[in-house]
Amino acid sequence: MGNQEIKVTHTTSKKTKPNPDTLEFGKIFTDHMFIMDYSQENGWHSPRIIPYQPITLDPAAIVFHYGQTVFEGLKAYKTKEGHARLFRPNKNMERLNRSNRRLCIPEIDEEFALQAIEKLVSLEKEWIPTAPGTSLYIRPFIISTEPYLGVAPSKKYQFIIILSPVGAYYKEGINPVRIAVEQTFVRAVNGGTGEAKTAGNYASSLKAQEVVSEKGYAQVLWLDGLEKKYIEEVGSMNMFFKVDGEVITPSLNGSILEGVTRNSVIALLKHWGIPVTEKKISMDEIYEAHQNGVLEEAFGTGTAAVISPVGELAWNGEPLTINDGEIGNIAKKLYDTLTGIQYGTEKDVFNWVIEVS
Numbered sequence: 001m002g003n004q005e006i007k008v009t010h011t012t013s014k015k016t017k018p019n020p021d022t023l024e025f026g027k028i029f030t031d032h033m034f035i036m037d038y039s040q041e042n043g044w045h046s047p048r049i050i051p052y053q054p055i056t057l058d059p060a061a062i063v064f065h066y067g068q069t070v071f072e073g074l075k076a077y078k079t080k081e082g083h084a085r086l087f088r089p090n091k092n093m094e095r096l097n098r099s100n101r102r103l104c105i106p107e108i109d110e111e112f113a114l115q116a117i118e119k120l121v122s123l124e125k126e127w128i129p130t131a132p133g134t135s136l137y138i139r140p141f142i143i144s145t146e147p148y149l150g151v152a153p154s155k156k157y158q159f160i161i162i163l164s165p166v167g168a169y170y171k172e173g174i175n176p177v178r179i180a181v182e183q184t185f186v187r188a189v190n191g192g193t194g195e196a197k198t199a200g201n202y203a204s205s206l207k208a209q210e211v212v213s214e215k216g217y218a219q220v221l222w223l224d225g226l227e228k229k230y231i232e233e234v235g236s237m238n239m240f241f242k243v244d245g246e247v248i249t250p251s252l253n254g255s256i257l258e259g260v261t262r263n264s265v266i267a268l269l270k271h272w273g274i275p276v277t278e279k280k281i282s283m284d285e286i287y288e289a290h291q292n293g294v295l296e297e298a299f300g301t302g303t304a305a306v307i308s309p310v311g312e313l314a315w316n317g318e319p320l321t322i323n324d325g326e327i328g329n330i331a332k333k334l335y336d337t338l339t340g341i342q343y344g345t346e347k348d349v350f351n352w353v354i355e356v357s
């Protein structure tokens with residue numbers, strides 16, 4: 001698969017670009033998409049870039065019934081000079097294959113998949129918005145397409161990449177969010193699919209989200225599925241806390257999704273000499289830190305928001321206000337540094353960025 005030619009069919013009718021000031025998340029798609037097929041006889045084959053269009057599947061396709069599918073999410077950023085940049089995309093491709101292995105989907109050639117992303121982004125370069133905080137969201141995903149109602153791994157798949165220009169996550173400055181600790185529903189358990197980026201995890205999270213939204217909370221903080229005692233993560237973000245000068249984050253335990261942003265935050269904190277520990281963290285411990293006045297910061301990390309400070313955590317019906325509901329110093333510094341590296345205004349000390357020609 002490594003040296004297959006990606007055939008390009010250009011669109012004959014380019015769409016008008018959206019207004020960058022009113023861009024939302026994930027509603028508008030670019031002119032082209034990447035697609036390739038898998039069959040048992042030919043492996044991954046026929047990579048091509050074609051005009052963005054609907055796909056046709058048999059109603060019996062396995063993905064519709066049993067959810068054998070995985071996805072990724074990353075962004076392309078444009079510098080002031082007009083260069084397109086990707087942030088650690090190799091990490092996303094590694095994770096895509098980890099998800100593939102868990103879902104019994106045949107692995108892709110990571111380097112080739114990255115080439116496909118680069119080629120598509122390069123072709124759609126004019127779709128990368130330039131207003132501050134905006135970017136081009138990249139969604140690679142794999143679906144099982146064999147028409148079969150038996151429960152078994154599909155024999156056919158499609159790997160597709162679509163692109164969507166997205167607005168600034170923070171339009172009016174970074175506002176800390178209110179989060180409810182989820183005490184009824186669970187997201188994942190050890191041995192389940194929590195550490196894979198697969199559709200079912202998100203379908204099963206909708207109910208909890210719906211319940212807390214009605215009470216004015218932005219998201220839920222998931223606890224472990226067995227004892228509902230230990231902190232896991234938030235929606236599509238990993239969690240960090242600063243307690244008495246030390247930054248702590250739940251260790252990867254088999255049910256938490258390993259974020260690229262999480263990994264980058266840990267590397268930056270270490271680089272700055274700020275103590276950071278990955279460990280099992282109970283909600284009791286966070287409550288106690290709050291009561292003792294040493295819960296200094298809480299924030300989520302993920303590609304969409306980069307850093308999302310938490311101003312309030314509700315647990316057992318009690319709201320815990322963190323840092324007076326303001327963004328903390330560490331969260332601010334991480335946000336400025338990460339976005340600076342992504343947009344090319346900060347030194348990329350770890351060589352995380354890949355420029356797309």
Ligand SMILES: *Cc1c(COP(=O)(O)O)cnc(C)c1O
Nearest residue numbers: 236237238257259260261302303
């Ligand atoms: C994608 C995702 C994250 C964040 O991962 P990043 O690579 O940092 O964007 C965290 N948790 C879940 C459940 C996710 O799906």
